[in-house]
Structures are given as C-alpha cells and as structure tokens.
Amino acid sequence: MFGNINTLRQSIGICMVFNAYPVVFFIRDFLGFGPKNSTFTAAFWALGLLIMIPMGFARPMYRINTGLFAFLWSFGVIVLTYLTLQYLYWGYVAEIERDILTFALPMVFIIFLIYTPNIVAEKILPVIIIYCLIGSISLVIGILKDPYWVVGKRAAISFGNEDAQSGGNPHVYAYNALYCIIAAMVYSARVGVVLRVLCYLIAIFSLVILFMCQVRSTLFGFILVVAASVFFNFRKTGFKAIIRGVFNVKNILTVVVVMVILSQIANQFYDVFSIVSRYTSSFTDNALNIVYSLAGTKVKGSAVQLDASSMGRVASFGRFTDLIQSGNIIGIVFGLGHEATWLDIPILEAWMNYGMLGVFFFGGFFVLVWYYAFKEIKNPTNDYSLFLAYFSMTYFVMVVTNGRPTDWNYWLSFMPYLRFLGAKYYYKQPELASKI
Numbered sequence: 001m002f003g004n005i006n007t008l009r010q011s012i013g014i015c016m017v018f019n020a021y022p023v024v025f026f027i028r029d030f031l032g033f034g035p036k037n038s039t040f041t042a043a044f045w046a047l048g049l050l051i052m053i054p055m056g057f058a059r060p061m062y063r064i065n066t067g068l069f070a071f072l073w074s075f076g077v078i079v080l081t082y083l084t085l086q087y088l089y090w091g092y093v094a095e096i097e098r099d100i101l102t103f104a105l106p107m108v109f110i111i112f113l114i115y116t117p118n119i120v121a122e123k124i125l126p127v128i129i130i131y132c133l134i135g136s137i138s139l140v141i142g143i144l145k146d147p148y149w150v151v152g153k154r155a156a157i158s159f160g161n162e163d164a165q166s167g168g169n170p171h172v173y174a175y176n177a178l179y180c181i182i183a184a185m186v187y188s189a190r191v192g193v194v195l196r197v198l199c200y201l202i203a204i205f206s207l208v209i210l211f212m213c214q215v216r217s218t219l220f221g222f223i224l225v226v227a228a229s230v231f232f233n234f235r236k237t238g239f240k241a242i243i244r245g246v247f248n249v250k251n252i253l254t255v256v257v258v259m260v261i262l263s264q265i266a267n268q269f270y271d272v273f274s275i276v277s278r279y280t281s282s283f284t285d286n287a288l289n290i291v292y293s294l295a296g297t298k299v300k301g302s303a304v305q306l307d308a309s310s311m312g313r314v315a316s317f318g319r320f321t322d323l324i325q326s327g328n329i330i331g332i333v334f335g336l337g338h339e340a341t342w343l344d345i346p347i348l349e350a351w352m353n354y355g356m357l358g359v360f361f362f363g364g365f366f367v368l369v370w371y372y373a374f375k376e377i378k379n380p381t382n383d384y385s386l387f388l389a390y391f392s393m394t395y396f397v398m399v400v401t402n403g404r405p406t407d408w409n410y411w412l413s414f415m416p417y418l419r420f421l422g423a424k425y426y427y428k429q430p431e432l433a434s435k436i
Contacts, residue, residue: 006055010116011127013052017109017412019179020044021172022135025157029168030142036159038098045105045412054115061114065422067368069110072414075361076103078354079406082338094339102408106415113419121384121420125187128387132180133202136209139173152278155212171402174215178222180206182390185229186383193254200258211279217401221394228393232377316343320352332356339406346398350405362405365414366395372422385420392417 016023024044027033034040083099142157143149149158156168181203188199210222320343323331335355343349347366351359369392376389403410 007117007120007123008127010052010120011124012131013048013050014113014116014120014124014416015128015131016048016051017045017105018416019132019135019176019413020048021169021409022132022138022176025159025168025172026135026138026142029159030138030145030157042101042105049105049108049112052112052116054112062116062118062419063423064110064114064418065372068365068372068421069418071361071365071368072418075350075354075358075365075405076411078358078361079103079338082335082354086338098408099338099406102406102411105408106411109412109415110418113415116419118382118423121382125183125383125387128183129180129187129199129202132176132183132206135173135176136180136206139176139209154214155209170213171215171218174210174213174218177206177209177213178218178225178394179391181210181222182225182387186387186390190383193257196254197257197261200254201261204258204262214279217397218394221397224393224396225390228377228390232374235378316345317348319343320345320348323352339404342404344403345400346403346405346410347400354405358405363399366399369395369417369421376421381423382420384416385423388417388421392421 020041024041027044028036028040034043080103083096087096139155139157143155146158149155154167154170156170156173158168184199184203184206188196188203191199210219319341323336333356335351335353335358337353339353341349341352343352347359347363350362354362373389373392376385380386
C-alpha cells in the first residue's frame with residue numbers, strides 16, 4: 001500500500017510541504033507549541049523537506065514538465081527582479097525575508113522532487129488520505145474545545161496570537177477536506193470492497209468538513225471537480241457502460257454497506273445531521289448572495305445586506321479598470337511594482353504589480369496546467385497526477401478570488417505539478433508501466 005520505507009518517507013515529506021497549515025495550526029495554535037508566527041510554519045516546511053531529502057544525489061534525476069517550469073519560474077524571475085529593483089531604489093522592502101523564502105523553499109522542494117522516484121506517484125494517495133484525515137480530525141477537536149465556536153460559525157482553529165484575526169483561517173481546512181475527497185475517490189477505484197467503503201466514508205466525512213468551513217470558493221471548486229469527473233468519464237465510458245457500472249454487484253454492495261453505516265450514524269448522532277443540513281442551507285443562501293452582491297445589494301425584508309468579500313473584489317476590479325483608463329502606459333505595461341497593490345484577485349494583481357509580461361507568464365502557467373490536467377483526466381497515467389489534475393479545476397476559481405500571486409503556500413503547492421503533471425515518460429518506468 002505505502003511502498004518501502006523510502007517511498008513512505010518521501011510521501012510524508014511531500015504532504016507536509018504541500019499541505020502544511022492544517023497540522024501547523026493544530027500544533028501551534030491549539031496545542032500551543034512553538035512561536036505563534038510564520039517561523040513555526042517555515043520550520044514545519046523545513047522538516048518536511050528534511051524528511052523527503054534524497055538519500056544520495058547520485059541517484060537518477062527525473063524529468064519535469066519543462067513548459068510549466070518555464071512559465072512559473074519566468075514569473076518568479078520577474079518578481080525577484082522587481083523586488084531587487086525596489087530594494088536598490090528604496091533601500092528597503094517590507095518582509096524581504098518572507099519574499100526570499102517564497103522562492104527559496106519552492107526551489108529546494110522542486111530539486112528534491114526531481115530526485116523523487118516515479119513509484120511515489122503510485123503510492124502517495126493513501127498517505128495523503130491519512131494525512132488530510134488527521135488535519136480534519138484536528139479541526140473537529142479544535143472547534144469542540146473552542147469556547148467561542150458556535151454552530152453556524154465557520155469551522156477553523158482560532159489563532160493563538162492575540163492580534164490575529166478572530167475565527168482562524170477556514171480556507172486551509174476547506175482545501176484540506178477537498179484534497180481528502182479527491183484522493184479518497186481516486187484511490188477507491190484501485191482497491192477492494194472493504195477499502196472502497198472506507199474511502200467513501202472518509203470522502204463523506206471530508207465533504208461535511210468542507211460544508212462546515214463555508215468557504216464558497218472551495219465549494220465552487222468542488223463543483224468544478226465533480227463536473228470534470230462526470231463529463232470526462234461520461235465521454236470516455238459512455239452511457240451504457242456507466243449504467244452497467246452502477247448495477248455492478250460490487251458497487252451495489254459497496255453502496256449498501258455505506259448506507260447502512262450512515263443510517264447507524266444518523267440514529268446515534270441525529271443532531272450532527274441536523275447541523276450539516278443547516279450548513280448546507282447556509283451555503284446555498286451565501287452562494288445566491290454572491291450574485292446579489294455583484295449586482296449591488298440583497299434585500300432581506302427591510303435590511304440591505306452586502307457580501308463583504310465579493311464586494312471587495314468588485315472594488316479591486318474597479319481599481320484595475322481605473323489603471324487601464326488612466327492612460328498610465330508605464331503602469332499598464334510594466335506594472336506598479338513589487339506587491340504595490342493588494343487586490344485579492346491573483347491574475348489581476350499579477351498584471352497590476354508586474355505588468356503585461358508578469359500576467360502573461362502567471363496566467364500562461366494556469367492555462368498549461370489545465371491543458372495537461374484535461375489530458376490526464378481523459379487518459380490517466382498515475383494516481384497522483386490524476387489527483388493533481390482534478391484539484392487543478394479549483395484554480396479556475398482561485399485565480400479570480402483567493403490570495404496573491406506571490407503567496408508562498410501557493411508556490412509550494414505548485415511544485416508537484418511541475419514534477420508529476422503531464423509526464424509521458426512514466427511509461428518508460430517498468431515499475432509503473434504495468435499499472436497504468
């Protein structure tokens with residue numbers, strides 16, 4: 001299941017770097033271990049890199065997707081150039097240590113991935129499932145012990161430092177839950193009935209966590225993942241094959257066992273299902289609220305409610321259009337400078353801060369990711385590449401809703417795409433060729 005000890009070690013290291021925050025927040029903020037700042041996060045990433053370090057650099061180097069590497073790191077070079085020019089001109093750059101780590105850690109990560117053997121791609125999914133499940137369970141423990149958390153509030157572990165935002169960061173737990181859902185569903189196609197039932201139950205539990213986090217962008221990303229799965233599998237297998245698969249004896253048995261287990265859980269924990277229903281209803285209302293917010297307002301009785309996040313992005317888009325209409329040719333072509341503007345819309349911020357060349361390489365990276373992702377979903381080469389391909393569907397939402405193009409957690413999560421997505425050379429590996 002996990003391969004040999006080296007395969008397991010490298011799989012754990014990849015998980016720690018790729019998806020650090022859920023475990024970090026539990027250890028740092030809930031258990032109170034370590035400094036309450038990004039130093040602990042960087043140390044956790046460093047530990048993950050240390051765990052996955054190759055035993056010897058004499059081993060073969062494996063190929064990467066050169067197209068993805070060229071686009072992403074060309075944007076990285078532009079960012080570093082702007083940062084350097086700002087430092088030379090002003091003599092100061094805010095959080096320069098963080099900016100350096102934003103690119104130093106991913107560079108070390110991709111170097112270690114280049115020395116990671118291809119067999120890891122076939123053995124890593126069970127590790128991802130267990131790791132993400134630990135993250136979700138830690139969230140449940142955290143909110144149950146939090147005296148300020150109430151039903152209906154976003155599920156997240158509150159930060160330990162006094163000046164931090166209240167309620168923690170639900171986005172990382174929503175992503176963690178989505179990772180777990182995708183990994184469990186991909187892995188379920190490779191295993192027997194018992195493990196398949198377990199994968200389904202884990203996916204359902206993770207879906208509950210996803211709804212409890214109430215992160216609309218991730219929920220919409222989940223919908224895109226499901227749509228991609230249905231569309232490509234329907235085209236590949238056809239309607240008759242899908243019907244035959246639905247009425248397959250093993251599949252029917254699996255569904256029956258899952259339903260029986262869920263009914264027993266429902267009888268024992270009815271209040272839990274009631275809470276989940278309330279969260280689902282809340283998500284529907286909030287999703288509709290986005291549409292109203294983009295239009296202007298939503299009227300509920302006599303009250304006028306605005307969705308702050310979506311209205312903030314409307315304002316950010318207005319700032320971008322102001323730049324375009326200003327006639328500032330230098331600003332439009334070359335950008336306003338390193339992290340000069342915060343928009344919370346990564347694709348527009350890449351243009352506004354780093355110019356047309358910046359948005360070309362940053363946006364081009366995602367276009368290439370989706371190109372290879374669609375190819376992978378249509379004709380899977382290995383489990384991990386398929387996992388990455390499905391998760392990349394969420395990037396359709398992320399590039400217009402979440403974070404900055406220079407966020408270090410994004411950059412670290414991009415590195416496995418450079419190494420494992422679009423890798424036709426897998427067929428040359430005898431240990432995988434028989435399994436693809």
